[in-house]
Amino acid sequence: MQFDSFADFINMGGYGFYVWLSFGVSAILLVYLGWSSARQHKTMLTQIAQRQKREQKLRQAAAKQMQEQGLKMPEVKPIDIPEEV
Numbered sequence: 001m002q003f004d005s006f007a008d009f010i011n012m013g014g015y016g017f018y019v020w021l022s023f024g025v026s027a028i029l030l031v032y033l034g035w036s037s038a039r040q041h042k043t044m045l046t047q048i049a050q051r052q053k054r055e056q057k058l059r060q061a062a063a064k065q066m067q068e069q070g071l072k073m074p075e076v077k078p079i080d081i082p083e084e085v
Contacts, residue, residue: 048081 003009
């Protein structure tokens with residue numbers, strides 16, 4: 001579809017309000033989706049790091065307790081997650 005002027009393009013044959021409103025709402029929702037996803041990703045990485053630290057402390061406490069009792073604790077290697085939080 002070709003328009004005679006820029007004003008006709010903006011007007012969209014009388015449906016400009018609905019067309020541009022739908023574009024605006026879509027753009028706002030896409031920006032919100034990107035922001036929300038990035039925030040949730042950061043939160044999840046933080047929770048994983050906290051959980052790993054907690055598990056490491058529990059392993060150390062269990063190893064100390066077993067050592068005091070004269071037992072050996074099996075070796076468990078933690079998973080490395082980069083700290084980009």
